[in-house]
Amino acid sequence: MIVIRDIHLPIGFGEEDVIRAVRREGFDIRKGGFNFEKLSLDARRKPRLQYIASLSFSAGSDDKEQALLSHSKSRKASLYLPQKYSFPIEGSLDLKHRPVVVGAGPGGLFCALTLAERGYAPVLIERGRSVAKRTADVREYWDGGRLKPDSNVQFGEGGAGTFSDGKLHTQVKERSGRIRRVLEVFADCGASEEILYWNKPHIGTDVLKTVVTNLSEKIRKLGGDILFETKASGIIISDGKLVGLSCDTPEGKRLIKTEAAVFAIGHSARDTFSMLDEAGVPMTAKDFAVGIRVQHPQDEIQLAQYGCVDYGRLPVADYKLTARAGDGRGVYSFCMCPGGQVVDASSEEGMIAVNGMSGSKRDGRNANSAIVVSVSEKDYVNENFSGKAYMGRKPLLGLEFQRSLERAAYRSGQGRIPVQLLGDFKDRRLSASFGDVVPDFCGGYGFGDLNAVLPTVICRALIDGFEHFDHSIHGFGRPDAILAGVESRTSSPVRIERDERFESPLKGLFPCGEGAGYAGGITSAAVDGIKVAEEIIRRYRPYGSEGH
Secondary structure, X not given: OEEEEEEXXXXXXXXXXHHHHHHHOOOOOOOOOOEEEEEEEEOOOOOOOEEEEEEEEOOOOHHHHHHHHHHOOOOOEEEOOOOOOOOOXXXXXXXXXXXXXXXXXXHHHHHHHHHHHOOOOOEEEXXXXXXXXXXXXXXXXXXXXXXXXXXXXXXXXXXHHHHOXXXXXXXXXXXXXXXXXXXXXXHHOOOOHHHHOEOOOEOOHHHHHHHHHHHHHHHHHOOOEEEEOOEEEEEEEEOOEEEEEEEEEOOEEEEEEOOOEEEOOOOOOHHHHHHHHHOOXXXXXXXXXXXXXXXXXXXXXXXXXXXXXXXXXXXOOOOOOEEEOOOOOEEEEEEEEOOOEEEEOOXXXXXXXXXXXXXXXXXXXXXEEEEEEEEOHHHHOOHHHHOOOOOOOHHHHHHHHHHHHHHHHHHHOOOOEEEEEHHHHHHOOOOOOOOOOOOOEEOOEEEOOHHHOOOHHHHHHXXXXXXHHXXXXXXXXXXXXXXXXXXXXXXXXXXXXXXXXXXXXXXXXXXXXXXXXXOOOHHHHHHHHHHHHHHHHHHEOOOOOOOO
């Protein structure tokens, strides 16, 4: 295969445009005879926009391709060496019981899939419900029903990402082919093949539900079992090693014996963190960020980023913003959802947390994003920071800080998402009505005072951030921008310690993914799940193989 990089294509390009661009590099290709490897929109010279592409094609044989390259004067062409994922060599130790994966988010799903593909017959347990049942529970809650602590935006098949924008781009750099494998699995399970080459791939919550269901079915067909409404409520230790899990199920307690348990529990499994801490599993506090979520008209973001509003030929515009507050704290946008909704993402009664969500078409009226401020353990143990010094087991203090913010949000919104216009937030007054920005929420909302939810130092940093961001995107600091709180779950405030072989000091326990502190999104969590599965493969032979 030959790859040509840095091909410039016009907005609204067609196949003939691609063929002409390749011919300018000295190569002839036929219609349908090429594949995109990368495609991104270049908006640096707006409103003069263009696409930049890398594409590959075959000349029929290695010899012909070498000959073409040797005669070519193009500096953009080279041999294409695609990254190919390969499984590790199996180990020699025998598994006495099936490996168990705790949590059916992206880390747990890809860990279980990788094990199942090699014949390890994993048992995947998930405290929440299947996508279909979970979706019904979430809709009922958003419509004013009661929150179900184990079936909500945070818990259930697919993890928190199921109700999100479904972003797949990641800062992880690796050459093992794992990222490509994740994207290929998603595409095979129903996502658009555009995710294989688009620079900022996303799936959307509507399609993600189908993808996750198909991924789970793939695990089952390969010999894995998935047990929903099954929560790991205790770990059983013998001679310093994990030998089993005690689980809560609708039928009562259940013991699952295993000597290899992967904990891919997600960042909101607070009771599980407490259980592991009480069992003596080493953990440390980790920095994270808290703040609010803001809504602007999507047309405004489109115009700022592209110099025009064109939904027919251009992708829906996003943004990524960073700044330093006056006190030096980092302020940044997080989990930006173009054309999406702000959702009630609570998972504990008497608390409110928000998140963002977009469909595959990103065709909602508003853009929304978290605007958050970095915090660390030294902040929330300082009474001057939040008015309360959080005491107790140090690794878990961040969880209590998050909970305090979510309780304050619940009080401020009287049980609903507290909402305040940016201008009123700056002036520390309650909002009485909306301006020109029309709210777009999933879940109940009402006007509240976000200054009473967040520590003063965080509020000041947010105001500084909005002033900086208004210079980058004109109108970002508009007084009628809609703020909602509280954005408290940007990442896990805890890291479960593990060594270079992905194992906890408690032998047999393998921390994994975002909740354990080793990932920061769908793709990175999925990659971490694959890495943990690889370590189990390197160590053990498949359960039930000859020799047992």
